[in-house]
Amino acid sequence: MFFYLNGKGVDIVARNKKNCVYGPLNGRERKRKAYRLRRDMAWYHRLQPTIHHQCNEDESLYKNKIASFSKALPHNSLGEVELEAYDFFTKALKRGTPADFEAIPLGGDVKIANPQASYCYDLIGSDCHAQALPIPPTFSSAWQAGEMAELYWKALTRDINFEDYDNHPLTIEAAEELSNLSDFRGPKLNSAVTTGTLFRGDTPADLDGPYISQFLYKDIPFGSTIISQRYRTTLANADHMTSFDEWLNVQNGGSSTSSQKDDTSRYIRNGRDLAEYVHVDFSCQAPLSACLILNSWGRDALTETNPYLKSATQGGFVTFGSPHILDLVTKVTRLALEAAWFHKFLVHRKLRPEEFGGRVHNHVTKAKNYPIHSELLDSKVLSKIYDKYGTYLLPMSYPEGCPIHPAYPAGHATIAGAGVTVLKAFFNEGFIIPDAVRSSSDGLSLVPYSTTPLTIGGELNKLAANISLGRDFAGVHWRSDGIEGIKLGEAVAIEMLSDYKETYNEDFTGFTLTKFDGSEITIS
Template sequence: MTKNKESNNKKNCLIGPLNSIERNEKAFQVRLEAAASQMILPLTKHPCNGDEQLYPTKIGSFTKGLPHNSHGTVDLQAYNQFIKALKTGKERHFESIPLGGDVKLANPQAVYAFDLAGTDCHNLGIAVPPSFNSAWQAGEMAELYWQALTRDVPFLEYGSNPLTMEAASDLSSFSDFRGPKANSKVTTDTLFRGDTPGDLTGPYISQFLLKDIPYGATTIVQRYRTTVTSSDYMTSYDKWLDIQNGSIPAAPLFDPTPRYIRNGRDLGEYVHQDFSFQGPLSACLVLLSYGKGALDESNPYLKSETQGSFITFGAAHILDLVTKVGRAALEAAWFQKYLVHRRLRPEEFGGRVHNHMIGTKCYPINSELLNCKVIGKIFKKFRSYLLPMSYPEGCPIHPAYPAGHAAIAGAGATILKAFFKESFEIPNPVVSSSDGLTLLPYSGEPLTIGGELNKLAANISLGRDTAGVHWRSDGIEGMKLGEAVAISILRDYRATYNEKFSGFSFVKFDGTPITIK
């Protein structure tokens, strides 16, 4: 018998509700309907704060890495080439951008990437950020100065430390400061925190950044490498200008003892060294260790008498989505950064404040910042008005708004809230000791999965502010953008499951409930 005859005599062993042709057609239909549902969405408008058009010298725009003059003002020819490359998307135009030093721009061509699940990154919108001369921006910059001054204050001591008490009082005086408050005042209990449900409950640091992480056949203890006390950078003008022009910085000074995250410096270093979806992945592994009781009640396998979850609605499913959304969230953030806002980084704004205060330039900086208490404290300690940075290199070489870390954290937290029971109370909660060497029992108000996931997203987002590389609004709006990315992906995948499933239900960062059916 020939090989062809043998092949023809073999039976097709496929069983199931659909034959091969039907399955192929159904797979096409699922993909087609997902694409069609995205195609009919209204097109999103993308307004900006107008700073790039308002200031011809681009003092309100991101220019780091390009050549600058002695005042830190960008070379306009270089900036125009940068804009030309973004407008055309052509490789040769990107390769023609003049740089001021050795540091390269961070992946601007990622803004043109497409994804095959969820809403296209160019059709997701965010709020307009503060303008250069606004009271809103003044309040955000004052907060960053205070975060720099209080990096070494343990979170456990915020209520009694003179610096954090001063910070709360000073920030309360700003007319448009948008951080959380109690009775219309910033307090040491609300200081530097996020504004999502659960953010103000319990310790500053989320349980998911403190608890041991089950990692396969081992356990990861969350004591991390941090930097030494008072290791602040870019406080001299010459060093600041070198970094703006793209020079290579010195290495950071590391503490030889790993510690639990106990203060702003530790948190800033965590979000300096973490990989993209590290925080959400760690939280996922901790949550999976809590068993079925922590799963959302809509999970179709919780009531099954004969089946357990795995590839769908189980660990493999959740781990896949919590990591998958990270890249999509970055695509959405990069689009906003490069093609819409091009917002300057806080370190760049600090250079404007410094030159204005010493009289070498005059900038339209809001008077609330120029006359606030923290300005004088910064100068007294560092002999400049520059923003002291946690990282020797300062911020990354891409625009500020929105924060990529925040978008990833917001997307990851949203996936986890969709799969796990938000009201589930975290067992045996802990708080880091003031020296970061031990974990202490926490016995206050119960901490829930939903609240601690929100807090995790805020810790990761605002931890970048503590380091000096982002603004509060970068983080808050970045979280919302990541949430929108995750919701759109959950909605596309909703049609792919065979199980009888009532949909994903959870509470959004703004406190409103949502169900994805």
């Protein structure tokens, strides 16, 4: 028998031939069940409440758009965006017409990063417009001042090794000043920022052990070879955009001088090393590497809900084995980015820290008056920045500064949150990581760490924080971008796992995992 499908000839086995397919359903029944499965999933998502997304309203409050992302558009001599260009930008976002995006005027050769991804659809998990985010800090708030003060301190302490935080005068002073700010929301002990909590994330077990996650130190099994996690970094004091002319050129889409690379690869030992890791990594590198490490630890590292742990005759592979986990930890990456891009472009359009640094410089030098909170203007760190660099701009680790898309939420953070959530669903969070390590002071070797037992769950949480807040060491993101981005990625992953839960034949009770807020859930 022969018929045409979409213009192409397709042979069908004659009806009088024996059907060689085993299974409880015949072909027609299987098609019906597959259709019902997709229909029911779509209907479930259709019935979820419509979210009324809210922003901090800075864009409408400040008519000169000083609180809105505008990098790569043309700017005036103060670094304020030309309003006609910004109007073209927002018109394109409102209409969603490809031709409108082609009409956006640019200030240089750098292009805006994929704003039309904000409108895309996917066929698994929730729609990228269906996840809520809290309202980010407002331009003039004490909260924003606290986050900017932390970024200035991170810039000043990039080259201090994490192992030296307890004793270095700059990190001690940073912890003291951040403790005294009225609305700084980083982790604290007894209501104070300490050198042990400084610049860390706020997930469970994030304060345990070395600053860097074991999943950024352990060797990565990669097929028939082993990848050592020593990476190329940049030399100390390689900071950029500290002169106003250089800063303005980059805001207009111009280029900057490149950083000189260290000839020696090193384990991550300080903020500069971590910033460079998340500068050149590919999208799912950290979760994928963690997955490869976890797979090498055998059955004991798997979660007890894996249906094949108790099977006497079968082992997991295509389902509940390494191909399954590797697929989901990479698949969830784009879903997370889709959700992030929706919020970045269509809801918040929040300015980047480097843009805010230009506002600070103009205000303090009296070139323009901006509503910046007094706690930042009166901070010790601002004086230290000026003493070292001669301006009040935020020193950047990357020559090009931030990417050409808005700040909130951080893309790296949503990927990390999503990937880590998938890994927690498949692996035993309480499993003690064998032979824990930390970096030597020169980053050339690993040395044993035995002070506190480190678990899979805790070190996965720390991995998410490292990847998201590591971008803050470069100066390209706010703390809130990372913290809320991680949670957004988690929500995306949970919806994806919920959909896939319905597709397995095994006797499976569901995915159980601990969320970043410490609560335990079962996706059943």
